[in-house]
Amino acid sequence: MLLKLSITALIGLLSSAVSFTNADCTYSGGNYYCAQTDAIIYSNVGLSATYQDVTKMDESSCVCTQAEFTASGSLAPFNEELSIHFRGPIELLQFGVYYPNGESKALKKRSEKQLVESCNEQGETVVSRHKHQHKRDVAVEYVQVTSTVYVDGSGQTVTAGSTNTIVGPAVPSSYNKVSTVLSSGAQAVETSASPSLAVSSKASSSSSSAAAASSSSSSSNTKGDWSRGSYFVPGSTTNCTFMNNQGGAAGSGVWSSCFGNSISFAASDGISGAASAQALGEVTVKSGNEFMIFSGEKCSGNNDDCGYYREGIPAYHGFGGDDKIFVFEFSMPSDASGSAYNQDMPAIWLLNAKIPRTLQYGDASCSCWKTGCGEMDLFEILTAGSDKLISHIHNGQDGGTQDYFDRPTDGTLKAAVIFNSSDKTIHIIEVDESFDEALSDDVVDQWLSKSGSSAALP
Template sequence: MKLATVSLAALTAVGLASADCSYVAGNYYCSNTNAIVYSNVGYSGSYKDVTSMDESSCICNQASTSFSGSLAPLNEELSVHFRGPIKLSQFGVYYPNAGTSLKKRDVADCAPVSHRHKRDVVVEWVEVTSTVFVDSNGNPVTSAAADMTSSYTKVNTIISSAQNTSPAQQNVDTAATSSSISTAVGSSSQSSTSSSAVGQSSTSSSAAAQSSSSSSTSSSAWTRRSYFTPGSTTNCTFMNHQGGVKGSGVWSSCFGNSISYAAADGITGASSAEALGDVTILSGNEFMIFSGEECSGNDCGYYRDGIPAYHGFGGGDKIFVFEFTMPSDTSGSASNQDMPAIWLLNAKIPRTLQYGDSSCSCWSTGCGEFDLFEILSVGSDKLISHIHDGQGNDGTSTGGGGTQDYFTRPTSGTLKAAVIFNSSDQTAHIVEVSDDFAESLSADTVDSWLAKAGSAAALS
């Protein structure tokens, strides 16, 4: 078991897929992990925010919205999304009490390494960029081309809010060929994924230094503000895409079904909020969780008329917790059959149009998605993580980064995990845990979750 780390502010490819990685159904998979740490998350930029949805013309209007700061734009309100097959046993959101904080991690700088570097260990630092496939003449081809003979990795230098680097310095190739095939970035809301390149380091000591864990500077607890167990919710609102079908939300020929309250089965619509029951959601079906606080006035920005509009989960310091099972489901022919996922979206996206015309949400201009656990091909047992936003690519959705290390899909039994956002050092941790999700979390408990990063590095 090892730690997977992804640096977003200086995204540098340090190797091709090694012999320790496998290429399956269009995606690379490397090592099983129990912790992933994203560092240098957040930048200054802008995205196109929806300002109106005209039912008569079927046109959505947009205006530029600027953001900056640690974890931006993922420090904005987020909604939590689930795709079957999945059974959710627990979900919660914690916020720090007054006086609780996480200190900055001691993270060593990651020096770029040539893709020709000696590859004598398994991936330690996973610096992900685009994979470029070339033929025998060095000309780029698609990954499916019959005459593909090799690949190399394109290096992208991501510009953080603290830097002032010219556009000419933002893209540097590690091979002679200057053209490339961009990573096919896909949203869980867009139902596609990328085959990203993977990097590796020749020393494990640097990875251990880079994975020094965060720890809280106060003994104050983190308070659980939202919580769900089957049949019971506190400050959670379950929704799906059944608007206009059964008592909530709307439907139109322009924009289709809006979001709606979800019934206890998670699949059908409802006229009012209901708690998800003790159910397994089958392939192709999705539901989402917002907070229990309704939008009022313009405090959520623009959203589609007639929908049940609720706030997401905002802030730079927060912890999401999950317990879930992702059983196999090959019984139907639904889209995304047997490809479960859990992901976070900027909450503005589902409140306008999660699926459909790209001008009707801010997704395509980089307002933010964080794939926490996603199966990329039918029946896979490897859960991949990826951040999609505009970091490093001038405000488009093709920035961000991810890792080809993976969590093991829990097809029987459950997986418990915490997702920790730490604004003080611009990190986001995804960590398997075993503790109870009590009404409050002590600083020691959170410290122990963050310390898993260091433990994983020591074992690698």
């Protein structure tokens, strides 16, 4: 049965939420931060959406051509191939990808003999890194299907319709956003307000029960053991390729006056380019440098199984599929001594793999990023020296949570990111377990249950 609330009841709920947030959330460096968490759930992921896909990059005219592409299916567009991106200061100690039911390939439905057991690393310095300087104007905990409410200082509200989105629309800085866990039939209410405070939905009394329902659904719908199809530890890789944006500088990739450096193989230092795939070494990649991981499976040809990609690049598949688990172990030590762009602002994020295969940084018409083909920030520092890692989604309906993971400056953080198509959720979870060749259902269910029962620590 759908939950129905009157405007009066909604205002009462908002009042309690506002009071909770005033005590719990702080504003620092242009961003709101609420409570430390060990798990974040994105619910109701998966929309049929059209974005602009690159179909040609013309070096003679410096013009990119795009065409409409429709992404659909469970967790779309995050069921498409993804590349994994890292920005220093960071030391990556482990990375792995798991698939259910013994599907241990880099991509589902790929031929076994196409897989290549080599992994590459990248570290890069880029002039314009606009995608990871997000300024959050809201504080939202997305745990289940939410209703979105905008409230002014006097408590006035205006009904705007129902919501049933991944994380809700982007919110102008003139609004304060409250996200409460109600039901898929709840109404959203909106009015303008001064940006004096942000409110976390953790105050909703229905949060725990909704999260528990999510946990039950997730656990009951996970079938079979999970097999590790890709794995990295320093100096050794299986079915992954490290890259960066040093194309044309060291024997791989290309450079042009139109589009600059393409992606390239990364050397073991995580910074230089390389002529062939290399495993990342036991190194700390400094501020201002980035590297990325693709699978070990080469694209079979331009405009073929990978779609269009820039001529002359080392083109590899990303990690696709409705159900998959990424695992990480990493450290993000302080690095305040330099003056690099994004100094002491480490991050780990996912991109639709089409983006770096065309142009990650540069003319917006030369990638599908601006039109919503998918970015998910898993762990991101928003201001230099911060110890709070935020998560955020971009795929045409930006949103996220202002609860945060604690940045591992001295030790390491182990985490799993679970894409669960059965209930359209993505879970980001701190974990303690080892990343063996296989994960049991019991372990995965435990992770899902943990994230479902509590999205944030008290």
